[in-house]
Amino acid sequence: MRAYDIIKKKRDGYSISRSEFAGFLTGYLRGDIPDYQMSAFLMAVFFKGMTREETADMTEIMISSGPVIDLSDIPGPKVDKHSTGGVGDKVSLILAPLAASAGVVVPMMSGRGLGHTGGTLDKLESIPGFRTSLKVKEFKEILSKINCAMIGYSDEMAPLDRRLYTLRDVTAAVESIPLITSSIMSKKLSEGIEGLVLDVKTGSGAFMKDIEDARTLAKAMVDTGNAFGVKTTAVITDMNEPLGMAIGNSIEVVEVIEFFKGNGTDDLMEVTLYLGAMMLKTAGIELDIEGGRKRLARLIESGAALEKFGGMVELQGGNPRIIERPTLLPHSCLSVDIFSEEKGYIRHIDAEAVGTASMILGAGRERIDSVIDPAAGILLKKKTGDFVDKGEMLCSFCTHDEALVQKAREKFMGTLKIGDTPPEKRKMILEVIG
Incomplete structure (x- = not known):
């Protein structure tokens, strides 16, 4: 035809x-x-x-346009996790070594950040020496040694997706759920995995701001993954406020290390342990979420997860000494504190506004070819629900260019809401599909 x-x-x-x-x-x-x-x-x-069958057909052809990694010679259940993107979303950096320390083989392939959302590869590459471009042979060797490796997609994998995405980007056809589904799943299903946990974020800092759209996308991806024999589950999580306290690249790596040392924020802990427990359930290591949560909490407490993270960093060329000396990571020469202009409870910290402010400071990309500053970003001192006095510090801006501070400050403060009463506690895990 x-x-x-x-x-x-x-x-x-x-x-x-x-x-x-x-x-x-x-x-x-x-x-x-x-x-x-x-x-x-x-x-x-x-x-x-497109129908479910059309989406699966398109995905299959996109997968077959490039090689599929064969991991059958590596023992253990192969399960990956994918996030649709958010602000302060360092969950992948935690989950790969955490799930690996529980016996899951995690062949994680990730992308870069664009706009107000951060990218896993950018965070990893802020670690001195860390290599995200590995040949399949070395990727598999690292998986065989420590159960996890984190790399970017090669040019050979699903090349049809790369061509189509470039075209969608310049023709205003990005926000199509069937096309998003085939794009994400063609890459994920090229990894040789047996199970997949999807973190579909919704809210101001997410790609899918409306929960109905998030639900539709989640169902489409779950249906497609299962159609290819990959056990797939989607978890819809809240992204109205940044996850954790750090928004950037190297400063998020510092927060990851602190998480492994038992100092994670409640929101980051809740999302990470739930997704990790779902990975363990998908892998057949645990029967339920509660059992998975407890196992992962023990691995954090024992130091096994941090040790696995250090091992992955070292095997991929990075300096594992960052665990004890975070100052070895890139850090900005300029830190500007931002203070509250009123007294009260913080009712809302808008994720998209914070992500955009972080991008303005140099931590993100406005265009795909933009160069990022690995040390730039925002360190929150307060979260939604915290009480703040007038003149008390809200956050610190990290940058190398003082000229960027005022615009970033206007963006950050423009959507901040402070009131007389605390807001209701946010529910982080909204729905599970699959």
């Missing part, structure tokens, strides 16, 4: 068969179908959607 006919078929709301998808998508990858026709098709999907 001609590209024109497939575009018209989807435009008119009909389903595309697997053979039609295969010819159309592989033809685009070969260069036989031009960008303008693929753009028209993507926009038709944006408006007309």
Whole structure:
């Protein structure tokens, strides 16, 4: 069938068969179908959607456009975790070594940050010497030794996804749930995993700000993962306020180390232990969430999880001495304290505003080719529900450029809400799907 006919078929709301998808998508990858026709098709999907079967077919063709890693020679259950992105979201840096210390093999592949959301690779690469670009052979060797490794996606993996995402980005077709699903799952299902736990965030700092959209995306990804024989569960979590106290890159690594030493904030602890327990349940190591939580808490308390983190850092070329000497991490030459202008209870710290302020200070990317400052970011001194006096410190800005401070301050303070009464305690775990 001609590209024109497939575009018209989807435009008119009909389903595309697997053979039609295969010819159309592989033809685009070969260069036989031009960008303008693929753009028209993507926009038709944006408006007309896709069925569960269409999404699975598209995902399968995207997976087959590149190699799939074979982890069958590595003993143990292979389970990964993926987050749809948030502010202060350092959970992956904790979960990979934490779950690995419980016996899960975690072949984690991650991406970079864009806009107000942070990226796992950027945080890892703030560790001096840490390598996120590994050949498959070395990736597997590290997994065999310590059960976890954290790298970026290679250019060879799901190359069709990379081409399609670039096109979606410039044609306003990013916010399509079937296209988001096939994009995320084509990469995850190329990792050779047996189980997947999805952290689908919702709220001001999330990609899916509305819980209904988050629910729809979660269900689509769970259906797709299960269709490929990968046991998949999605957990919808709150992202209206930054997770933890640090928003940036190296400063989040410091918070990760403190978490492993038993000093994690309540919100970060709740989300991390729940997702980790779900990984253990998916792997068949624990029967229920409560058992998984208790096991992970013991591994933190014993120091086993921190030891695993240090081992991963060392095997991937980083300096494990950062655990005892965090000053070895990049740190800013300028720290500016931000003070409260009124007295009362903090009712709301907007995650998107804080993420944007952190990006302004240099911690994030406004464009995909932007260069980040690994030491930049924001250290919160107060969280929602805390009482603050007028003139008391709210946070510290970390940057190398004083000229950026005023704009970042305006963004941070613009959505801060302080009142006479404390707000209701936030529920971090909102729903489980799958």
